[in-house]
Amino acid sequence: MIAFGLALSLSAVAGSAHAGTNGAEVCLLGEGELTVSDLPDGSSVIACNAVGRIVTYDGTGVTVPEPGTAVSVDTLATDGSTHGFTLEVASNGIVSYDLAEAGADTSTAGSDVSDALSNPTRTAGDLSLESDGTDADASDAGAGAEVADVDAAASTGACSDGSYTTADRKEYGTYNWYIGDGGMPGGLSRTDAKWAFYDAIDNITDSYNNCGYSDTVGAKTNFLSETSYEADINTSSQCTDRDGLSTWDAGDLRSGVVATTCSWTWPMPGVKNDLREADVRFNTHDYDFTNKPTSSCSNKYDIRSVGTHEAGHVFGLGHVGSGHENLTMYTNSFLCTTKARTLGKGDVLGLRSIY
Template sequence: MSVDSVTVDGETHGFTLQVDTDGIISYDLGESESADSSVAGSDTADSLNPAETTDDLTQESDGTDADASDSSTGAEVAEVDAAASPGACSDGTYAAADRKEYGTYNWYIGDGGLPAGMSHTDAIWVFYDALDAITESYNNCGYSDQVDAHKANYLSKTSYEADINTSSQCTDRDGLSTWDGGDLKSGVYATTCTWTWPTPGVKNDLREADVRFNIHDYDFTNNVTSSCSNKVDVRSLGTHEAGHIFGLKDIYGSHSNLTMYGSSIECSTRARTLGKGDVLGLRSIY
């Protein structure tokens, strides 16, 4: 099981617990996990040494993987960081998790509240756009789609909820991959929990992935305008969370122009499209 959340202050913490099919238990505190800047797709950590991933909890047995909570440092600071970071099309940094969707990611939308006050119909297309950005390597850098991950399919509305509690922790899975809005830990914009089947010798097989946006504490928008203030673009954040579902991990440091940067930027649509590192990370998995 793994948990990743986008937090407001950008601080991160990580923990991974794995139970193998032979009963052997192993864990990784994840205190110095680094992003991979290799263009060859290997997962070897380099010297970038970004901060740990907030609420990153991975348990690779029955396979629950929750993505670290997405965070924001505030619009002004974030824009300064973005200006000081390499351009999205020149930054090849990425980090890949030990999971992969080998089949089709079938997903549902909960029947409760949704970010940006969206209707159920609007949410279908907004979340589809976010998932398609990942599965189709949508970018403005001229990279062709070489990612064999055209595997996301919306099924229906459901009375089930994302299996994530108010502390941004994964709960027992219910068998449905559900996207919804709800109450998360203060300081967390969104959390993704993913469960995987242990698959020896290759990346673990995605079994279920739930996404929850923190509509209790934060405001979202699907229409970022020049008058936007203190709101998070739901499609940008959704694309980031979709990246976690398909095996990408958060990156930190001076990489804030990439979609998988672990601190959300308010009133910005930058993360709707992938950067070089995001594309290379997906190519390393698929």
């Protein structure tokens, strides 16, 4: 009994979850945020009472969802580094991770399942700190004539680079999305932001490119309305509890992160996970955005370029790294350029592999 009590005490200090000698789950988690080591593969969120706790990895984090749900976080960083992972909770409560951010090679032949979230979560932590109609981001007003898209200049590299990665998710039905509350990037009104986001999402669903590829991607999208709900992403660029609405908005994120996408899916054995919700937030607390880069543009990110990249994550694309700078899904978004609005060869092929 003394030895058993000592083992439990040590587990409590370490914040660990593991199987006991009799096969029963022994799970004593510490206070505060957890790491993937605190709640490792094979742990039970039920035995550990871990649902609703934040698990962190490599500078990002997600809130542990209910059994039968997976959650993924993808961040677009200013330095081009990749940060993101997936935490999946099986229907029996067992945890598994994909810490490589992307690269899943599962079949895409599943079908959409209707979603019914009976008790949507709204907490103060989910909300932007910005009030309606205000934004720290500079307005586009008086910025002058928009420069021509640089698609043609970038097309040689973009159209010859077939690199892509995909995540374990797919929108089998229609991605229905909303405009959230608070200020918008570029100082846009919610109506103007809607059209900017709409164009960015369409770039993905229509596989918009100038490489000569026809649109064979079957992904579908539909804007529903404005909402008082916010993207379920906190100021640390972590995914909070989902509220059932796929919301695009702007607000405060971790410094060094331009935008974050959080995606929730239902695990589908043998095929890609079924997308339930995907939220996107632009970091207007630390960075400025524009919807029309001009020749005098300085230190501003193009809203539709960043939006196209984030929409790529929504529909299952992962990041590509160094050497693939001309692709939309490159790990960085360049200032004052529109080239990421137009997909490259790898971006199109990645979408075709899913849809």
